[in-house]
Amino acid sequence: MLDICLLGTGGMMPLPDRWLTSALIRFNGKMILVDCGEGTQITLRNVEWGFKSIEAICITHFHADHVAGLPGLLLTIGNSGREETLKIIGPRGLKKVVECLTYISPQLPFELELIEVDDCDNRSIDINGISIEYILLDHNITCFGYSFSLKRPGKFDVDKANKSGVPQRIWSKLQKGEEVIYEGKIYKPDMVLGEARRGLKVSYCTDTRPTEAMVDFINESDLFVCEGMYGTDDKLKKAIEKKHMLFSEASQLALRGNVKEMWLTHFSPSITSPEEFIDSAVSIFKNTVIGQDLMKKTLRFDD
Amino acid sequence: MLDICLLGTGGMMPLPDRWLTSALIRFNGKMILVDCGEGTQITLRNVEWGFKSIEAICITHFHADHVAGLPGLLLTIGNSGREETLKIIGPRGLKKVVECLTYISPQLPFELELIEVDDCDNRSIDINGISIEYILLDHNITCFGYSFSLKRPGKFDVDKANKSGVPQRIWSKLQKGEEVIYEGKIYKPDMVLGEARRGLKVSYCTDTRPTEAMVDFINESDLFVCEGMYGTDDKLKKAIEKKHMLFSEASQLALRGNVKEMWLTHFSPSITSPEEFIDSAVSIFKNTVIGQDLMKKTLRFDD
Numbered sequence: 001m002l003d004i005c006l007l008g009t010g011g012m013m014p015l016p017d018r019w020l021t022s023a024l025i026r027f028n029g030k031m032i033l034v035d036c037g038e039g040t041q042i043t044l045r046n047v048e049w050g051f052k053s054i055e056a057i058c059i060t061h062f063h064a065d066h067v068a069g070l071p072g073l074l075l076t077i078g079n080s081g082r083e084e085t086l087k088i089i090g091p092r093g094l095k096k097v098v099e100c101l102t103y104i105s106p107q108l109p110f111e112l113e114l115i116e117v118d119d120c121d122n123r124s125i126d127i128n129g130i131s132i133e134y135i136l137l138d139h140n141i142t143c144f145g146y147s148f149s150l151k152r153p154g155k156f157d158v159d160k161a162n163k164s165g166v167p168q169r170i171w172s173k174l175q176k177g178e179e180v181i182y183e184g185k186i187y188k189p190d191m192v193l194g195e196a197r198r199g200l201k202v203s204y205c206t207d208t209r210p211t212e213a214m215v216d217f218i219n220e221s222d223l224f225v226c227e228g229m230y231g232t233d234d235k236l237k238k239a240i241e242k243k244h245m246l247f248s249e250a251s252q253l254a255l256r257g258n259v260k261e262m263w264l265t266h267f268s269p270s271i272t273s274p275e276e277f278i279d280s281a282v283s284i285f286k287n288t289v290i291g292q293d294l295m296k297k298t299l300r301f302d303d
Numbered sequence: 304m305l306d307i308c309l310l311g312t313g314g315m316m317p318l319p320d321r322w323l324t325s326a327l328i329r330f331n332g333k334m335i336l337v338d339c340g341e342g343t344q345i346t347l348r349n350v351e352w353g354f355k356s357i358e359a360i361c362i363t364h365f366h367a368d369h370v371a372g373l374p375g376l377l378l379t380i381g382n383s384g385r386e387e388t389l390k391i392i393g394p395r396g397l398k399k400v401v402e403c404l405t406y407i408s409p410q411l412p413f414e415l416e417l418i419e420v421d422d423c424d425n426r427s428i429d430i431n432g433i434s435i436e437y438i439l440l441d442h443n444i445t446c447f448g449y450s451f452s453l454k455r456p457g458k459f460d461v462d463k464a465n466k467s468g469v470p471q472r473i474w475s476k477l478q479k480g481e482e483v484i485y486e487g488k489i490y491k492p493d494m495v496l497g498e499a500r501r502g503l504k505v506s507y508c509t510d511t512r513p514t515e516a517m518v519d520f521i522n523e524s525d526l527f528v529c530e531g532m533y534g535t536d537d538k539l540k541k542a543i544e545k546k547h548m549l550f551s552e553a554s555q556l557a558l559r560g561n562v563k564e565m566w567l568t569h570f571s572p573s574i575t576s577p578e579e580f581i582d583s584a585v586s587i588f589k590n591t592v593i594g595q596d597l598m599k600k601t602l603r604f605d606d
Contacts, residue, residue, distance in 0.1 A: 013382070016345055016346075038342065041316070042317050042341075045318065045319055064374050064378055064407045064408055068341075068371075068407060069341060072317070072367055075316070076316050079315075097407060101403070101404070101406070103404070104365050105367055
């Protein structure tokens, strides 16, 4: 099970009725925040999932509308009583950005672990059972998309456990995914589990032009959160110039990536009612939803 | 005439129903903003006085709740079409703070003039006819209070103009306060004007313990905007420790400073309804008003 909440859906600048684009993912009692613009800590307070369990913050890029809320949020997380290290993941240059922004924050009661990701490396980062992958997008500064995969182990297989000669008293620990040393021998979870089952995948891509690589990256996501800066196709020239996407371009990606559902977000401040333009997305990819501030969904495993 | 709007009334952290403490002063078609915490640009948008005419931003001190909104606001002022230099006034260290915070802001379409004020100097800064003075307060980092005085020239005095031999065709320019060179001779406004009349004065003091010097500084203000972090006197120990004020302490200052009216602001996040504690202020200084987000007032000259 994985919960996701869209904290805001605005691009460029926070508005009185639309917070800046950002999302919160909750799983196994922990949370990951994606982006932190001005005001994100305020909308986060409305979600009522607390601040203390935020394990990591993924920053897509260093434009102010995606990162300027960091100093205030870090202070508020500090006030929530957190003492455990908090990870911040972002493009190269993250250390300098965080150093600058937190110049006005007094000492925090927790450590920051800053992880700079690179378009060349091919790592995935594990946060409490969720695997984070990232992809370089096509914006006017270095910008990454993220995917969050919650793995699901295979079913417990009694025959396999017996055949592997695993003592019954350590079955439950192995079933939970723990490695066990018992009477001098090492036992691993795959000695008692069947093949891994389909997990859950959320992918998140703002701010960017559509790219071929994104199609693979978002493949078979349960939920694809994607920017839709402009509603109508006549804004193509502007979208190309500003390195953003049309609703129809996002839908093409969702269709080709074979995702289950897409949420559009990061609307231009010039769009008052993004719902007006939903047809241009739904006509291409049916399961398109126009994002709204504080929209939530619980994703569950298949059966 | 001078308009003032309280943009927010919260201390420490922005809340869904209370913006951070900040104020906007409008006069002669220009504006001065005092403090800029996270979200100030959003509440500013609600005021509907625009962004472009903000001539100066006075920063009281460099705690995040008073300054972290700067990068976003500067970008938004840039988007409003401003090209004229914008002044930012604040304690020593301002240049470094602004340099750090604007690291994530791309180049702005206007220049910044950064004015670092000092407790030793005795200058006042003139912004479009308003005179800004400042006073060192008693907080746990360097913090300044500000006062804003809109001067009012004397009445036009026909006898004086005639006695001074001022040609009638330049009377109106002199009346407007302009110096005029006419037929090789210099004429000054005081050659046609009576004694300067009482102007308007707004003083603004957060975050601080009460100090003796503040009594003189706020003397005879038309409006005194003052912090009231805690409503009840049993919080005195905490107020001393955190270097903040009780409602009753603010009222004592207002009384001794002989101000016309006081607005309390900068309430602790632990206070849900500051109105509940108004008695402890009003019993000392009658014209106390509990500040509310977006509260406005127009101050007018005496007659």
